[in-house]
Amino acid sequence: MLCEHCQQREAVITISQKYQSGQDHHYCEICANQLYPFTAQIKKEPISIQQLLTNWQAPKERTSPKTCETCGMTYAQFTHTGRFGCPKCYATFASQLPKILRPIQADLQHVGHMPSAMKNEYSIKKKIEELRNKMQTAVQEERFEDAATLRDEARELESQLGGDY
Amino acid sequence: MSSIEEFLQRTRDRDITLADTTPNSIAMSTRIRLARNVADYRFPKWLTEQEELEIERQVRHALMDTYQELNHFALSDIAPLARHVLVEKHLISPHFMKQKSGDLLVSEDETMSIMVNEEDHLRIQCLATGLQLQETYERASKVDQVLEQQVTYAFDEKLGYLTSCPTNVGTGLRASVMLHLPALTMTNRMNIIAQTMLRLGIVVRGIYGEGSNSLGNIYQVSNQVTLGKSEVTILTELQEVVEKVIESELQARQALVKNSALMMEDQVYRALGVLTHARILTSDEAATNLSRLRLGIDMKLIDLPIKAVNQCISCMQPGFLQYYDGQTLPANDRDILRAKLVRETLQQAI
Numbered sequence: 001m002l003c004e005h006c007q008q009r010e011a012v013i014t015i016s017q018k019y020q021s022g023q024d025h026h027y028c029e030i031c032a033n034q035l036y037p038f039t040a041q042i043k044k045e046p047i048s049i050q051q052l053l054t055n056w057q058a059p060k061e062r063t064s065p066k067t068c069e070t071c072g073m074t075y076a077q078f079t080h081t082g083r084f085g086c087p088k089c090y091a092t093f094a095s096q097l098p099k100i101l102r103p104i105q106a107d108l109q110h111v112g113h114m115p116s117a118m119k120n121e122y123s124i125k126k127k128i129e130e131l132r133n134k135m136q137t138a139v140q141e142e143r144f145e146d147a148a149t150l151r152d153e154a155r156e157l158e159s160q161l162g163g164d165y
Numbered sequence: 166m167s168s169i170e171e172f173l174q175r176t177r178d179r180d181i182t183l184a185d186t187t188p189n190s191i192a193m194s195t196r197i198r199l200a201r202n203v204a205d206y207r208f209p210k211w212l213t214e215q216e217e218l219e220i221e222r223q224v225r226h227a228l229m230d231t232y233q234e235l236n237h238f239a240l241s242d243i244a245p246l247a248r249h250v251l252v253e254k255h256l257i258s259p260h261f262m263k264q265k266s267g268d269l270l271v272s273e274d275e276t277m278s279i280m281v282n283e284e285d286h287l288r289i290q291c292l293a294t295g296l297q298l299q300e301t302y303e304r305a306s307k308v309d310q311v312l313e314q315q316v317t318y319a320f321d322e323k324l325g326y327l328t329s330c331p332t333n334v335g336t337g338l339r340a341s342v343m344l345h346l347p348a349l350t351m352t353n354r355m356n357i358i359a360q361t362m363l364r365l366g367i368v369v370r371g372i373y374g375e376g377s378n379s380l381g382n383i384y385q386v387s388n389q390v391t392l393g394k395s396e397v398t399i400l401t402e403l404q405e406v407v408e409k410v411i412e413s414e415l416q417a418r419q420a421l422v423k424n425s426a427l428m429m430e431d432q433v434y435r436a437l438g439v440l441t442h443a444r445i446l447t448s449d450e451a452a453t454n455l456s457r458l459r460l461g462i463d464m465k466l467i468d469l470p471i472k473a474v475n476q477c478i479s480c481m482q483p484g485f486l487q488y489y490d491g492q493t494l495p496a497n498d499r500d501i502l503r504a505k506l507v508r509e510t511l512q513q514a515i
């Protein structure tokens with residue numbers, strides 16, 4: 001493709017017009033540097049989704065992960081669009097996530113805000129875990145009465161979670 | 166409930182940068198976006214019409230009591246030119262503009278908009294004039310909290326808010342500030358600044374411009390990372406970087422004045438001459454000259470209300486021009502109309 005500005009040199013840089021037309025523009029390096037002195041310098045832009053996709057696509061040939069049971073998306077489809085089909089896709093493709101997320105994110109563990117319902121559940125789960133650890137210790141130290149009390153407390157909390165925990 | 170046409174007539178002279186509350190000469194405006202999805206539904210692209218309607222109904226219902234003044238428009242009822250204006254006002258995304266269906270909820274003062282069934286089920290967005298990251302985030306977060314009372318979000322303890330694109334997963338937060346940086350651009354300092362920012366996970370884009378030019382020395386600075394950093398960290402880091410950039414811009418301006426004061430003054434008054442007298446004005450030319458004028462006002466080389474410049478920036482955009490002219494115009498006619506509007510706006514302000 002020729003540069004759409006000078007129509008002479010080969011277009012090597014794509015500029016996405018995010019806020020106006022949403023269209024992509026293709027320029028040669030010289031025109032891009034003139035027209036977008038700033039953007040065009042960022043050759044190693046970490047978020048270029050196309051760039052990422054080529055990274056994701058490479059290993060696709062070797063491993064072929066399963067299909068998402070909820071939405072029917074395959075990993076090949078994901079690498080094609082860069083978009084998951086449903087929230088469950090994250091669980092389906094969990095083994096692929098580190099290589100997708102590491103280059104673009106700071107870490108693989110969310111540390112931000114949670115919905116308040118989750119926040120309760122999360123803190124209850126944490127407490128249950130703590131109680132179970134204490135219970136283990138109590139059993140090891142043969143303090144069986146303490147262990148029973150701790151077990152009852154944990155059960156009480158489990159019933160609050162209502163179900164399969 | 167009023168139509169989109171009535172809404173756009175009422176809000177014709179409304180632009181976020183025209184608000185008086187905060188100085189907005191270098192940091193023009195702040196935007197916060199939260200991406201959210203409803204649990205147990207596929208992402209919008211793969212939804213049936215029935216499911217789309219279910220989600221739209223759920224969202225409207227959840228917001229009804231708290232945000233009674235919200236305008237509601239079905240995307241299918243919005244004509245192409247009106248959509249274009251909404252993009253220019255930053256109330257919808259270019260991606261949303263091209264969709265067949267979806268829902269838009271927007272507050273009367275245009276500081277809050279919610280796109281339903283864009284790439285994610287929910288894109289909550291709040292806008293403010295100047296640099297107000299914390300305040301704007303709190304407003305968006307409040308909408309989020311109202312919604313979560315009635316809508317079960319797709320959320321994972323490890324990965325946070327689950328989004329269609331993995332570049333948004335975690336906090337779903339994209340915070341951005343629009344910056345006018347003429348002196349850093351003129352002195353070719355933006356490259357170094359861009360490299361530094363990139364290393365800090367902050368991305369800069371030119372924001373403005375029809376077609377092939379990066380116009381008006383206006384840049385959009387936003388966080389890249391959404392997972393592994395808390396909202397507070399993301400906002401604080403962006404705030405720090407933006408403050409540093411503003412400081413560098415001010416230093417570059419001082420240096421320019423020191424070394425080439427007359428040349429700068431000349432540029433500012435030439436810009437005023439072109440803008441108040443030209444009969445044909447391309448968006449490139451308008452943006453370049455408006456940027457110079459804006460710089461001249463900031464540096465007290467010329468006495469004009471900055472509001473008039475902001476008004477020109479908003480009304481000179483192609484969608485805006487054509488919508489309020491009531492028709493689709495060829496580029497030549499747009500340039501003539503643009504010249505007329507800019508001329509009139511500035512002459513009124515002088």
Ligand SMILES: [Zn+2]
Pocket residue numbers: 003004005006007008009027028029030031032
């Ligand atoms: Zn070229």
Ligand SMILES: [Zn+2]
Pocket residue numbers: 068069070071072073084085086087088089090092
């Ligand atoms: Zn899925």
